[in-house]
Amino acid sequence: MSNQTATMEIPAKQSSYGQSMAIIGMLFFVFGFVTWLNGTLIQFFQIVCELSVSQSxxxxxxxxxxxxCLSIPSSFILNKTGFKNGMALGLLVIAAGSLVFIPAANARSFGLFLTGLFIQGAGLSLLQTASNPYASIIGPKESAAKRISILGICNKTAGALAPLILGSIVLKGAAQLEKDIANAADVATKNQLLDALASRVIGPYVVMAIVLALLAFMLKRSSLPEIDLDKEDEGTSAATNGKTSVFQFPHLLLGVLCIFVYVGVEVMAGDVIGSYGKSMGMSVDNTKYFTTFTLLAMLLGYVLGILTIPKIISGQKGLQISAVLGIIFTVAAYMSSGFSAVTFIALLGLANALMWPAIFPMAIDGLGKYTKIGSALLIMGIAGGGVLPQIYSGMFDQKSMFNFLYSSSMDFRHAFLYCMVPCYVYILFYAVAGYKVGKK
Structure with a gap:
């Protein structure tokens, strides 16, 4: 009788684990789709709002x-709502940000567009603060990097689809449209063309808002189990060695900086690749799809991660290899031109793929009851995706908010090299030594 009970409990646990992974996978798909629309939007806003590279x-x-701004508040919200309700709320916040695109497009207001994007980022912050530690602790610690790699496939598949779908709608015939706008007979004709182009973004974002609201409803009613991290970590309190603050974990703080520079190079490889191509004289009809190339390379990296971690290599070793590849591909892009340079930038997706799955579990390892706030600090590091592209443009574009870095003798190729290589060097340091600083 006891043997029968035991054999029946195992499938039940496997079923619960599988359902939880499927739901978290759906959320990672949402992350990827919403996040990697930005590469297309950068080029879209350059035309619609008549912006320079740094402004876009x-x-x-x-x-x-x-x-x-919102990662630490997100951790407090999760303490009140729990993981499941918090993730549903995050989906609704992203939907609200999508709806802001309606008045933004009608007014052709770049400021309103940015407001909508900030609101979307706020919702994603809440989602990520909840789902990443969930994915890390839902199974065995040693396979956390592999588990996040599987979820990363959901994320990057969505990311690869996003620019293809949005680009085919909002940037259809964009090269010819740019010429028509430039050759418009008068201001009224030009504004009419720009208004028509701006309105193209309304439909996709309304549909996205509806889908996100439906997903929030479905998540709220799903079987996703709640996890009490405080209770989960009672048995690991000894690992904290009596520490009274999350800031007493040096490997976590170094990990936050590692996430900051990692997300920066990931965004540079995925979102800036289109502008990089345009700076080399390529048509927007081609560059609007370049983000997809980077995401496909990342997908390949995630598959390799699933096959090799932890059976062949550890997450830490994978991070070391990834950092070295990042340096090699960046230097190769600098030393080449045209589609060869774009290819090497896209290959940075392969180098970047295993970084998040490796860094996040390494950084939150041993935090015990500080796992929630530690996760929030790591999510704050995602801000690197906003800062590094501005530093990059500030090196060669006087209109950038980082124009104090401006050098008239520097072009975009040198700027890309000087931004990326130091970041990969730091990631290599974290993979070799930084992750164990302060640990016994």
Whole structure:
């Protein structure tokens, strides 16, 4: 009788684990789709709002700075709502941000567009603060990187689809439209063309808002189990060695900086690649799809991660290899031109793929009851995705908010090199030594 009971409980646990992974996978799909629309939006706003490269890169600043501002508040919200309700709330906040695109498009207001993006980033901050530690602790610690790699496939599949779908709608015939706008006979004709282009973004974002609201309802009614991290970590309180603050974990703080520079290089490879191509004289009809190339390379990286971690290599070793590849591909892009350079930038997606799955579990390891706030600090590091592109543009564009870095002798190729290589060097340091600083 006891043997029968035991054999029946195992499938039940496997079923619960599978359902939880499926739901979290759906949320990671949402992260990827919403986040990687930015590469297309950067090029779209350059035309619609008549912006310079650095001005259009405020898209990433508005979107990712929401993580910096709201990650710690998100942890307090999760303490009140729990993980499940908090994630449903996050989906509704993203839906609200999507609806802001309606008045923004009608007024052709870049400021309103940025407001909508900030609200979306706020919702994603709440979602990520909940779902990433959930994914890390829902199964065995040693397979956390592999588990997040599986979820990363959901994320990057959505990311690869996002620019294809949005680009085919809002940037259809964009090269010819740019010429028509430039050759418009008068201001009224030009504004009419720009207004028509701006209105293209309304439909996709209304549909996205509706889908997100439905997902929130479904998540609220789902079987996703609640996790009490405080209770989960009672048995690991000894691992904290009597520490009284999350700031007493040096490996976590170094991990926050590692997440900051990692997300920065990921966004540079995915969102800036289109502007990089345009700076080399390529048509927007081609560059609007470049983000997809980076995401496909990341997908390949995640598959390799699933096959190799932890059976062949550890997450830490994978991070070391990834950082070295990042340096090699960045230097190769600098030393080449045209589609060869774009190819090497896209290959940075392969180098970046295993970084988040490796860094996050390494950084929250041993935090015990401080796991929630530690996760929030790591999510704050996502702000690097907004800061690094601005530093990059500030090196060669006087209109950037980082124009104090401006050098008339520097072009976008040098700026890309000087931004990326130091970031990968720091990631390599964290993979070799930083992750164990302060640990016994």
């Amino acid at each position: 890169l405020l898209v990433t600043m508005a979107f990712f700075m929401a993580y910096f």
